[in-house]
Amino acid sequence: MILVFAAVAVWIGAWAFNGWLANGRFSDLASVRLAVPLIFGATVIVVWELIVRGLQVPPVILPPPSTIVGAFFGNFGVLWPDFVQTFAKGALGGYVIGCGSALLTAILVDRYDFLRRGLLPVGNFMAALPIVGTAPILVMWFGFDWQSKAAVVVVMVFFPMLVNTVAGLRDTSAMQRDLMRTYGASYWQTLFKLRFPAALPFIFNGLKIATTLALIGAIVAEFFGSPTRGLGFRISTSVGTLALDMVWAVIVVAALTGTAFYGAVAWLERRMTFWHPSQRK
Amino acid sequence: MNQPVISASHLDLTFQTNDGPVHALRDVSLDIGKGEFVSFIGPSGCGKTTFLRCIAGLEEPTGGTLAVNGLTPDAARRSRAYGYVFQAAGLYPWRTIGGNIRLPLEIMGFSKEEQAERVKRTLELVDLAGFEKKFPWQLSGGMQQRASIARALAFDADILLMDEPFGALDEIVRDRLNEELLKLWDRTGKTIGFVTHSIPEAVYLSTKIVVMSPRPGRITDVIESTLPRERPLDIRDSAEFIAIAHRVRDGLRAGHIDA
Numbered sequence: 060m061i062l063v064f065a066a067v068a069v070w071i072g073a074w075a076f077n078g079w080l081a082n083g084r085f086s087d088l089a090s091v092r093l094a095v096p097l098i099f100g101a102t103v104i105v106v107w108e109l110i111v112r113g114l115q116v117p118p119v120i121l122p123p124p125s126t127i128v129g130a131f132f133g134n135f136g137v138l139w140p141d142f143v144q145t146f147a148k149g150a151l152g153g154y155v156i157g158c159g160s161a162l163l164t165a166i167l168v169d170r171y172d173f174l175r176r177g178l179l180p181v182g183n184f185m186a187a188l189p190i191v192g193t194a195p196i197l198v199m200w201f202g203f204d205w206q207s208k209a210a211v212v213v214v215m216v217f218f219p220m221l222v223n224t225v226a227g228l229r230d231t232s233a234m235q236r237d238l239m240r241t242y243g244a245s246y247w248q249t250l251f252k253l254r255f256p257a258a259l260p261f262i263f264n265g266l267k268i269a270t271t272l273a274l275i276g277a278i279v280a281e282f283f284g285s286p287t288r289g290l291g292f293r294i295s296t297s298v299g300t301l302a303l304d305m306v307w308a309v310i311v312v313a314a315l316t317g318t319a320f321y322g323a324v325a326w327l328e329r330r331m332t333f334w335h336p337s338q339r340k
Numbered sequence: 341m342n343q344p345v346i347s348a349s350h351l352d353l354t355f356q357t358n359d360g361p362v363h364a365l366r367d368v369s370l371d372i373g374k375g376e377f378v379s380f381i382g383p384s385g386c387g388k389t390t391f392l393r394c395i396a397g398l399e400e401p402t403g404g405t406l407a408v409n410g411l412t413p414d415a416a417r418r419s420r421a422y423g424y425v426f427q428a429a430g431l432y433p434w435r436t437i438g439g440n441i442r443l444p445l446e447i448m449g450f451s452k453e454e455q456a457e458r459v460k461r462t463l464e465l466v467d468l469a470g471f472e473k474k475f476p477w478q479l480s481g482g483m484q485q486r487a488s489i490a491r492a493l494a495f496d497a498d499i500l501l502m503d504e505p506f507g508a509l510d511e512i513v514r515d516r517l518n519e520e521l522l523k524l525w526d527r528t529g530k531t532i533g534f535v536t537h538s539i540p541e542a543v544y545l546s547t548k549i550v551v552m553s554p555r556p557g558r559i560t561d562v563i564e565s566t567l568p569r570e571r572p573l574d575i576r577d578s579a580e581f582i583a584i585a586h587r588v589r590d591g592l593r594a595g596h597i598d599a
């Protein structure tokens with residue numbers, strides 16, 4: 060019971076401290092802006108630890124963070140190949156193929172109107188298919204290894220990427236296009252010097268949405284058959300043996316990976332679309 | 341007058357809009373000879389921009405004929421006969437000022453050295469030396485407009501079409517750029533079509549002033565200037581200058597009463 064009271068005390072204390080930081084006179088410092096969410100996260104973890112121990116919650120329901128961290132480092136030798144299998148091969152492979160082919164398709168769709176009317180509904184239909192239905196089929200087609208996971212990812216990321224890119228390629232003003240016409244610019248010159256740069260904010264929007272979808276797709280697809288490694292495989296087998304600390308460790312890996320992936324794309328976006336009003340400082 | 345570079349006869353243009361047709365140009369006939377400096381002046385909405393866009397092949401007339409260098413406007417556009425300065429600057433935000441001026445040069449396949457040389461020269465011409473590496477949104481509206489003029493001058497087209505290029509500039513800069521433009525015109529023998537709302541500007545620059553009136557847009561007067569080719573700024577105080585300005589003003593007034 061003492062631990063529970065300690066949890067309440069930590070919570071109130073951290074809340075007050077964060078409130079003071081966020082509203083105080085240092086609130087504009089970059090370090091303070093970074094500290095506030097970190098303190099919040101740390102508080103959640105400490106309170107979680109104290110309550111789970113204080114109320115003696117069974118580890119199957121919710122293990123304390125210290126156990127999860129222990130499982131994470133203790134099983135690093137297992138988790139690393141899992142990570143490589145699921146992220147580096149399945150998710151990233153599918154991401155590159157799916158986003159790349161969506162980009163090329165978008166250029167075609169944009170050029171030929173009949174494709175726009177024909178392909179966009181098909182893409183829409185594909186995006187509406189439930190992943191738990193398509194994944195087993197794709198596993199049948201492409202085998203147990205990462206290729207089938209990449210295929211699931213392609214199906215998931217293709218449509219959002221396509222729609223965003225098509226919208227982006229249309230996002231030029233009449234005047235910007237007229238300017239190209241007065242130069243007698245060719246279709247490809249207009250594409251590369253005007254429409255593609257103008258589309259970049261939209262393209263990055265699609266790329267960011269696709270990061271999350273890719274990771275989800277690659278993990279879930281492993282539930283329908285995979286070699287004896289992979290984050291999804293690890294979750295499903297660990298649940299079977301009630302090794303919940305392992306499940307949580309995998310969740311930590313997936314969360315860190317997803318955040319870093321998204322962050323990397325967002326960083327690239329800031330570098331390449333610095334000129335867009337939404338990115339200007 | 342020598343052979344016309346731009347020749348419009350009985351030009352008509354009606355825009356089909358959701359609120360019904362808009363008659364933007366009616367029965368516009370005009371010949372512009374090689375090396376002429378022609379100004380278009382008239383109330384807002386009388387079709388000056390529309391006429392310039394027709395010449396540049398950006399708008400399709402619904403009646404009459406229009407020839408540029410003996411070609412259709414569209415063919416002339418493809419042969420890169422024009423530099424066009426739009427009413428708004430319209431610089432690409434992802435390119436620096438230098439990069440924007442380089443854009444037409446890249447498209448037309450100038451060599452790298454030639455590009456750098458021309459960017460430098462035209463930036464100096466519009467008084468923007470030192471701003472080459474800035475981005476458009478970091479410049480004032482007037483500076484952006486000057487950069488867009490530099491962009492149109494960079495590739496030396498024989499025909500220069502300018503839609504209120506100096507509208508956003510203060511008097512002093514405007515005077516200076518008027519002088520520079522006259523010098524450039526004198527030196528290069530370009531044919532220039534120039535839209536303005538300022539009577540003194542039109543009279544100071546032009547060999548021919550075209551007065552237009554609205555609804556539907558048509559030409560009400562064409563004034564051949566009697567001023568000499570050599571024009572110092574103080575020519576604007578001469579009696580001859582004032583007489584021409586009066587005639588332009590009368591033409592504009594008459595157009596208003598008709599409409």
Ligand SMILES: Nc1ncnc2c1ncn2[C@@H]1O[C@H](COP(=O)(O)OP(=O)(O)OP(=O)(O)O)[C@@H](O)[C@H]1O
Pocket residue numbers: 355356357362363364383384385386387388389390391427557
């Ligand atoms: N794309 C278009 N669609 C429909 N109507 C148009 C279009 N462009 C111009 N118009 C109409 O044609 C007429 C002439 O327009 P234009 O832009 O040529 O005028 P302007 O003389 O350049 O005016 P300003 O001095 O204000 O620039 C206006 O009534 C305008 O509403």
Ligand SMILES: [Mg+2]
Pocket residue numbers: 388389390427503
């Ligand atoms: Mg206009």
